[in-house]
Amino acid sequence: MTPETPALDTTTLSVQPLFRPLRWGSRDLHNRVVMAPMTRSHSPGKVPGPDVAAYYRRRAEGGTALIITEGVNPDHPAATGHPSVPGLYGDEGLAGWKHVVDEVHAAGAAIIPQLWHCGSVRTLGMEPDPTVPGFAPSAIPHPAHSDTGETPHEMTPGDIDETIASFVRAAVSARELGFDGIELHGAHGYLVDQFFWEVTNQRSDRYGGSLEKRLTFAVDLIGAVRAAVGPEFPIVFRFSQWKRAAYDYKLVKTPSELERFLTPLVEAGVDVLHASTRRFNDPEFDGSDLNLAGWAKKITGLPAITVGSVGLDLDYVQSRSGGDAHKVGIDALIRRLERDEFDLVAVGRALLSDPAWAAKLEDGREEEIVAFERKHLTIFE
Numbered sequence: 001m002t003p004e005t006p007a008l009d010t011t012t013l014s015v016q017p018l019f020r021p022l023r024w025g026s027r028d029l030h031n032r033v034v035m036a037p038m039t040r041s042h043s044p045g046k047v048p049g050p051d052v053a054a055y056y057r058r059r060a061e062g063g064t065a066l067i068i069t070e071g072v073n074p075d076h077p078a079a080t081g082h083p084s085v086p087g088l089y090g091d092e093g094l095a096g097w098k099h100v101v102d103e104v105h106a107a108g109a110a111i112i113p114q115l116w117h118c119g120s121v122r123t124l125g126m127e128p129d130p131t132v133p134g135f136a137p138s139a140i141p142h143p144a145h146s147d148t149g150e151t152p153h154e155m156t157p158g159d160i161d162e163t164i165a166s167f168v169r170a171a172v173s174a175r176e177l178g179f180d181g182i183e184l185h186g187a188h189g190y191l192v193d194q195f196f197w198e199v200t201n202q203r204s205d206r207y208g209g210s211l212e213k214r215l216t217f218a219v220d221l222i223g224a225v226r227a228a229v230g231p232e233f234p235i236v237f238r239f240s241q242w243k244r245a246a247y248d249y250k251l252v253k254t255p256s257e258l259e260r261f262l263t264p265l266v267e268a269g270v271d272v273l274h275a276s277t278r279r280f281n282d283p284e285f286d287g288s289d290l291n292l293a294g295w296a297k298k299i300t301g302l303p304a305i306t307v308g309s310v311g312l313d314l315d316y317v318q319s320r321s322g323g324d325a326h327k328v329g330i331d332a333l334i335r336r337l338e339r340d341e342f343d344l345v346a347v348g349r350a351l352l353s354d355p356a357w358a359a360k361l362e363d364g365r366e367e368e369i370v371a372f373e374r375k376h377l378t379i380f381e
């Protein structure tokens, strides 16, 4: 816990700024609360069952306006890095997602899938085909696998084209199923981020080298998806400084480096930037109070989503290493929203422990919010 986030505080300011509507593609979001993407690993055979639809519907009924699903794999054979993660392909998988979309819409919320390729976080033995290794920009073990040192397959230009085509198929399927957009997972040290990161990308072709060249894979990916889904279908891009196994890493160290990073992505066709941080209240660069989402919005003019420890004292990594979090008030968030630093607020763990987090907050029933505990990282009800 840091001194800036006192435990057991309650909110004293009006929460109204969090409950203003926002235009989203061809529909309105009824407030600014977004469910952050959270892997559940509860979709055996890569098919989301009725329990998945009920899980997301509960959050929609509980007042969340936009749901970003758990990471969902496109059909590329090396996309999966964790067991029982759903796919966005195949008759059964697509039918499962159609049911999820219909249930969430019936409860009045919008929903987008997070499209996720794990790159070298995948290891041999993983489903669906255990003989397929991790794929990566370079044949360098992911720092998260320093114990096994398993070397991934270095992607050829043909592999890159096939991977992009796989994302395009998933994005087109998402649009056909009635999803309200897609999020591309470009964060946390997975495939897209492995291209950004000089530790995992040591290529000497057009995909590696300077920051601009390390952006090439993402730019090509976004451009291909945009061309396939048309101009109206919202594309969210999630990015982060931190990476799995490198939590303090800074991909960009100054606002001007952030501008060099974001501008090509925006020009390629991104509509909304989702800046993944562990604490929304941390200023990103010296000399300004703006957080990463605030800088993303200021630099690009695009709507931005913030995330990280909303309503909780411990951050995501502290929770992973075993702590139960305490509820805290959201005054600091409200102050940032009041000055339009960002547009939307993603909530992760607080929505695992209490599907009605948003409704309780809006109704002044903050005391009734169920506090997040370690057990909520595995039950996903």
Ligand SMILES: Cc1cc2nc3c(=O)[nH]c(=O)nc-3n(C[C@H](O)[C@H](O)[C@H](O)COP(=O)(O)O)c2cc1C
Residues within 6 Å of the ligand: 036, 037, 038, 039, 040, 070, 071, 114, 185, 187, 188, 238, 276, 277, 278, 307, 308, 309, 310, 315, 316, 346, 347, 348, 349, 350, 377
């Ligand atoms: C159980 C769990 C699973 C997660 N899975 C994903 C994921 O699939 N994709 C992703 O981008 N982030 C994932 N995250 C990170 C969250 O989206 C979010 O950024 C993080 O939990 C911080 O928000 P919070 O402090 O409100 O929990 C996960 C977090 C948790 C707790």
